[in-house]
Amino acid sequence: MKQSLLFVPTLKEAPKDADVKSHRLMSRAGIIKQVAAGIYTYLPLGYRVIRKIEEIIREELDKIGASELLMPALQPKDLWNESGRWDKYGPELMRLTDRKDRDFCLGPTHEEVITQVVRDYVTSYKKLPLALFQIQTKFRDEMRPRFGLMRGREFIMKDAYTFSETPEDLDRWYKLFTKAYIDIFNRCGLDTKIVSSDVGQIGGDEADEFMVMSEVGEDTITYCDKCSYAANQEHSLLNTGGKCPVCDGTINTAKGIEVGNIFKLGTKYSDSMHGTFAGRDNKPQPMIMGCYGLGISRTLMASVEQHSTENGIVWPKEIAPFKVHIIPVNKKDENQLNLAYEIYNTLKSNGVEVLIDDRDERVGSKFKDADLIGIPFRVVVGKDASELKVEFSNRLKDEKELVLASEILALI
RNA sequence: CGGGAAGUAGCUUAGCUUGGUAGAGCGCUGCGUUUGGGACGCAGAGGUCGCAGGUUCAAAUCCUGUCUUCCCGACCA
Incomplete structure (x- = not known):
């Protein structure tokens, strides 16, 4: 699913009536x-x-x-x-x-x-x-x-x-x-x-x-x-x-x-x-x-x-709304965008529920939203895209590593 | 249902004491500059101040009533 099409109205501040x-x-x-x-x-x-x-x-x-x-x-x-x-x-x-x-x-x-x-x-x-x-x-x-x-x-x-x-x-x-x-x-x-x-x-x-x-x-x-x-x-x-x-x-x-x-x-x-x-x-x-x-x-x-x-949810795997969240850092960089979609398509065709943040937002906002909505696996496609490398994190374990795009399917 | 608190823009809120043009931040629209952790500048749009009545020349502001929401308690899955 493309995030630009998914209705996810995030808020910087919680409504005052929300207490817990x-x-x-x-x-x-x-x-x-x-x-x-x-x-x-x-x-x-x-x-x-x-x-x-x-x-x-x-x-x-x-x-x-x-x-x-x-x-x-x-x-x-x-x-x-x-x-x-x-x-x-x-x-x-x-x-x-x-x-x-x-x-x-x-x-x-x-x-x-x-x-x-x-x-x-x-x-x-x-x-x-x-x-x-x-x-x-x-x-x-x-x-x-x-x-x-x-x-x-x-x-x-x-x-x-x-x-x-x-x-x-x-x-x-x-x-x-x-x-x-x-x-x-x-x-x-x-x-x-x-x-x-x-x-x-x-x-x-x-x-x-x-x-x-x-x-x-x-x-x-x-x-x-x-x-x-x-x-x-x-x-x-x-x-x-x-x-x-x-x-x-x-x-x-x-x-x-x-x-x-x-x-x-x-x-x-x-x-x-x-x-x-x-x-x-x-x-x-x-x-x-x-x-x-x-x-x-x-x-x-x-x-x-x-x-x-307080910064966000971390969904247990089985009930997470999506399993993998792909974040292209700079949409204008063709290497990054292409690699991000390549990973997206590969995961999708393997039956993995994946959300790609294709919005025209700055990367900081994307990270903050991603932290909030808590999809368990995150793939950040950034400056190492030219070497086919991306940052992979398992939010349940709070660890980050630089991996080859081709390895992702095996990691989730 | 008892006790407490709060209703002002989509969200957070200032203003209310002491009545006199309704303000800000975020978000939103346009243009430009930015681009690895919620950017910046300029220009904009957006408000029955919860609702009804009253007092007053004049009410977001004072008074009365009412509705809504949250918290504590009692009750309940």
């Missing part, structure tokens, strides 16, 4: 633009990262046998009355009426819709188990949206639901999703801790959260300094210096961003919404459900929070 690092950087780097409190536009660069995260999720969920569907954001009140949540959910539920004055809400989550879908089609144990997921924009009228993409009123989420015949099968799915989540977050370059949590609004029997350790996190995690014990503080009620409930270690606390949560729902929704199937004895029994959320826009935010300095 990731918000400042994403605003300055042309990743997102705020539209209202907790509502954002994903600009081309940001949307590329979103799609990378989504693809990783699709690959990993495909591996465990979950299939993707897409449910409506707009949902009728009737369905929410079935589960009883129309009245229980409170003002966080975005409610609206259509022209006939019928009540609807914008889905904050999709247990009701998915239960309706599955109960109407799956009527026998022979059709179980089933794992379905979607990637969709969710709506929650937060009392206080904050920290950029951290807590939005509109956000992108992957939500999955499993339907099992037995508790043992639910346990199996729960483990499969746990493993898939670990792989997804690893591939997104995020270091996560799995902590046990309260079941909250969604309800159910058991729940775990995937936390990215960060000072701007809203949750407090208690964890043991010796063993692998970790829990959300609201759940564990432990404090720093306390004794580990599992071993003889000591409890520490740290802030975390919740990027994923998984719940064993049990029969909460299949009971209230008649999600039953004919069992092996031909008697109706409720489907045993699990639900598995993963905040995609929040994962983007957490990743920037973790992989950046």
Whole structure:
């Protein structure tokens, strides 16, 4: 892609409303633009990262046998009355009426819709188990949206639901999703801790959260300094210096961003919404459900929070909007420009996502922008172009070397 | 929803105390000079001073109301 054609509106100064690092950087780097409190536009660069995260999720969920569907954001009140949540959910539920004055809400989550879908089609144990997921924009009228993409009123989420015949099968799915989540977050370059949590609004029997350790996190995690014990503080009620409930270690606390949560729902929704199937004895029994959320826009935010300095982002390889950034120093120097395009074409024809800064900017501005937008590999084509040499840097390792243009493909 | 802060050009902001022609930096347009870390000169464009009412000869400035945004808290994934 030519940078002159890519819409990357970078800013020298961050908008004053951006307070946390990731918000400042994403605003300055042309990743997102705020539209209202907790509502954002994903600009081309940001949307590329979103799609990378989504693809990783699709690959990993495909591996465990979950299939993707897409449910409506707009949902009728009737369905929410079935589960009883129309009245229980409170003002966080975005409610609206259509022209006939019928009540609807914008889905904050999709247990009701998915239960309706599955109960109407799956009527026998022979059709179980089933794992379905979607990637969709969710709506929650937060009392206080904050920290950029951290807590939005509109956000992108992957939500999955499993339907099992037995508790043992639910346990199996729960483990499969746990493993898939670990792989997804690893591939997104995020270091996560799995902590046990309260079941909250969604309800159910058991729940775990995937936390990215960060000072701007809203949750407090208690964890043991010796063993692998970790829990959300609201759940564990432990404090720093306390004794580990599992071993003889000591409890520490740290802030975390919740990027994923998984719940064993049990029969909460299949009971209230008649999600039953004919069992092996031909008697109706409720489907045993699990639900598995993963905040995609929040994962983007957490990743920037973790992989950046005040000067810019350094994307983890797998979610970087591009892999290589080529910067011709002086466009008027034919040697440089030709070599830059030669490298560009070679990389492109080898399937490498590459961005070339072909803009009529001074090189200083190009470097500053490149630092900001954080593409992991950088190729600077400058004064050594006549000898076919360029400066190659791996920004993840912060090293620079002069290499032959022909070597680049092997270095990335 | 309680407490605090802030709304002036695309972004950052000065001016407000003490009412009297709305200023700067960045960005943008044109011309020239520059060209390995956000260049320089000259000439320009761009503003319902959040909105509504009030006081006044006169309001960005004073008063009232309202909307929006951010931060802390409570709540929530």
